[in-house]
Amino acid sequence: MPPVIPLDEDAYWADPYPIIAELRDRHRTAVTPEGMKAILRWSDAEEIKKRPEFENEGLEYIEKRGFKPGDPLYEWRRHSIGALNGADHRRIRSLASRALTPRSVEKVRPVTREHVRSLLERHAEAGEFDVRKEITAIPFMSVVSFLDIEMDEAATIGQQMAGAGAEAFGPNVTQEIRDRANATFGALMEFVGGLVESRRSKPRDDLLTRLIAAEEDGHRLSHDELIVLFTNIFGGAIETTSSMMTSTFLEFARHPDQLELLRQDPEGLKRGAVEEVLRYRPAFYASGNKANADAEAAGLQFEVGEPLSIIIGGPNRDPTRFSDPDRFDITRDPTIWSFTFSMGPHFCLGQALARAELQETAAVIARHARDLELTAEPHWLPRVMVNHVDRCPIRYRFQP
Numbered sequence: 398m399p400p401v402i403p404l405d406e407d408a409y410w411a412d413p414y415p416i417i418a419e420l421r422d423r424h425r426t427a428v429t430p431e432g433m434k435a436i437l438r439w440s441d442a443e444e445i446k447k448r449p450e451f452e453n454e455g456l457e458y459i460e461k462r463g464f465k466p467g468d469p470l471y472e473w474r475r476h477s478i479g480a481l482n483g484a485d486h487r488r489i490r491s492l493a494s495r496a497l498t499p500r501s502v503e504k505v506r507p508v509t510r511e512h513v514r515s516l517l518e519r520h521a522e523a524g525e526f527d528v529r530k531e532i533t534a535i536p537f538m539s540v541v542s543f544l545d546i547e548m549d550e551a552a553t554i555g556q557q558m559a560g561a562g563a564e565a566f567g568p569n570v571t572q573e574i575r576d577r578a579n580a581t582f583g584a585l586m587e588f589v590g591g592l593v594e595s596r597r598s599k600p601r602d603d604l605l606t607r608l609i610a611a612e613e614d615g616h617r618l619s620h621d622e623l624i625v626l627f628t629n630i631f632g633g634a635i636e637t638t639s640s641m642m643t644s645t646f647l648e649f650a651r652h653p654d655q656l657e658l659l660r661q662d663p664e665g666l667k668r669g670a671v672e673e674v675l676r677y678r679p680a681f682y683a684s685g686n687k688a689n690a691d692a693e694a695a696g697l698q699f700e701v702g703e704p705l706s707i708i709i710g711g712p713n714r715d716p717t718r719f720s721d722p723d724r725f726d727i728t729r730d731p732t733i734w735s736f737t738f739s740m741g742p743h744f745c746l747g748q749a750l751a752r753a754e755l756q757e758t759a760a761v762i763a764r765h766a767r768d769l770e771l772t773a774e775p776h777w778l779p780r781v782m783v784n785h786v787d788r789c790p791i792r793y794r795f796q797p
Contacts, residue, residue, distance in 0.1 A: 400427045402435055402708065404568055410779035413682075414723065417710045426695050429568075433704055434697055435683075437711030439718040439736070441695035445707065446741040450692035452482040453743050454685035454704055461704075462570040469583035470565060470575075476625040478746065482689075486742060492618055493626055493746060496607035502749045505539045509757040512538050517765050521795035525772060528646045528789040536638040539754050540631055545603030550592060551631075557585045558632050566782040589624045604630075630747060636783055637680040638751050642758050643789050644678035645671070649762055650771045650791055652725045656763060659727060663760040670727040671755040676735035677725050679709045680783055684739055712736040766793040 400420050403409040409416055420427045421437035429435055436442050445451045456474060464471045474480050478489050512535045520526040541551045558581065564570070565578035592605060600606045608623055618626065649656040655673075659666050684707040688699035699705065713735045714722035738745035745751075762769070770793070775786035 399434075400424050402427045402429055404780070405430050407779045410777050410781075412777075413710055414714055417708060418714065418723075421711050421715065426697060427708075429706060433706055434695075434699070436695055436705060436707045437715075438695070439712040439715040442707045442712040442736055443740065445686060445694055445705070446739065446743075448692070448694065450688055450690045450699075451686050451694070451705075452689050453479060454687050455480040455482065457687070457704065458685050459566070462565065463572070463575050464565075464579075468575075469579045469581075469586060472621075473582045473586060473625055473628070476619075476621045478626060478629055479743065482742075488616055489618065489622060489626065490742075490746065492611040492616070493608065495611045496604055497630075497746070497750075499749070501543060501545075501604065502753055505543050505750060506753050506757050508542045509535060509539050509754045510761055513758050513761040514765055517761070517793070517795055518797075524794060525790065525792045528643050528791055529775070529786055530788075532642045532646075533635065533639045535642060535758070536635045536754060539638075540634040540750075543634065543750060544605070544627075544631065545601070546592075546605065553588055554585065554628070554631055555635070557581055557588060558628070558635075564781065567780055568782075569780045585628060586624050589627055590620065593620060593623050593627075633747050634750060638754055640680045640783050640785050641674065641678070641751065641755055643786060644680075644784075645674050645755060645758050646762065646769075646791060647771070647775060647786065647789050648674055648677060648725055649759075650769045653769065655725060655727050656769060659759060659763040663763045666727055667756040667760045667763075668752075669729060669731040670759045671752060672731040672734065673725060673727045673729055674755065674759070675737040676713050676719065676729075678784065679713055679735070679737040681709055681737075682782065682784055683708050684736075707736070709736050765796050766791075767796045769793045 402420065403416065417437060426437060426441070427435045436445060456471065458480065459471060459474050464474070466472075478486065478493070481489065516526075516531060516535065537551070537555055541548060544551070564574050593609065596603070596606045596609055600609075605623075605627055608618060608626065611617065649659070655670070659670050685704065686707060687704045688701055690701050692699045712718065716722050718733070719729070738748040769791060772790045772792050773788065775789050778785050778787055
């Protein structure tokens with residue numbers, strides 16, 4: 398019998414890496430409690446992501462979580478870039494790339510710097526705050542700048558998406574979660590659909606208008622594709638980035654020697670610092686994939702349509718890819734990327750935006766947060782898709 402990754406146990410989520418390392422090093426692969434094959438090594442994950450016999454899971458991913466045709470979340474997922482493969486995926490990704498320009502990404506840097514510094518300065522007198530509670534506003538403000546949308550539009554979308562997205566993609570989805578997710582995505586698609594029609598009749602100099610105008614070989618995004626792509630960008634830019642921003646504070650509070658290194662050269666080391674946080678504390682726990690043909694990989698046989706899971710903490714701490722992988726070290730070569738943003742055709746579309754925000758966050762922490770430490774130990778929430786701690790209370794001395 399293959400070894401089982403204890404995803405149904407709270408203790409696993411509190412510190413999964415020793416368990417993953419033992420399974421990876423002794424057994425190469427494992428299975429989830431439901432019996433799905435799980436990939437743990439870098440070489441196997443890279444092979445699967447690059448071979449044409451494997452692709453991202455599509456609608457079956459949420460069908461296994463109880464969603465069905467006609468459900469708002471199901472219909473949203475139908476057009477989601479992460480669930481598409483082949484020609485449709487290439488077409489939408491190409492059109493989106495024409496609108497997501499390097500210039501639009503770079504302009505979030507000063508916005509992020511301003512808001513992270515403001516957060517530290519606002520709590521300077523007390524010298525304490527809970528990063529987990531306070532940080533979400535920063536990627537929200539950054540994505541508002543990135544998308545060039547009005548604040549009231551962004552606030553409405555943010556309120557509708559709050560609390561009902563990531564949990565619907567986790568490993569334990571209840572009927573309550575399904576009901577909440579369907580209500581959320583129904584309202585969300587209706588509101589964003591109204592924004593699309595508004596931009597069609599009155600174009601603006603913003604991302605949504607550029608997505609509407611994007612064209613390649615006579616193809617444009619459909620109405621539903623526009624809605625879903627826009628919400629993909631908006632939601633992904635907040636939920637996952639806030640998780641990684643929290644982890645940035647957390648790991649530098651736990652590793653003051655690394656923060657001191659960064660403080661000596663914030664501009665020179667911020668890229669490496671962020672790549673190390675991304676490797677050490679990935680935002681997602683796993684990547685869902687499936688075989689589109691009978692195939693052999695990672696020493697296993699896969700049948701056409703068979704799902705599999707890449708447990709991201711496995712390749713991210715594989716000693717064949719990273720020396721001394723359980724050590725947090727911001728001086729690693731930043732060109733040796735981790736698996737956090739995936740690879741191959743589904744390499745994360747918003748990775749440049751996230752990296753820009755996280756780099757500026759790390760640099761501001763180094764410049765303005767002295768004597769950074771935790772005042773209580775955070776606990777990682779169990780059975781989630783996006784990794785989050787329940788709290789991240791810090792103490793620091795503000796340096797103007």
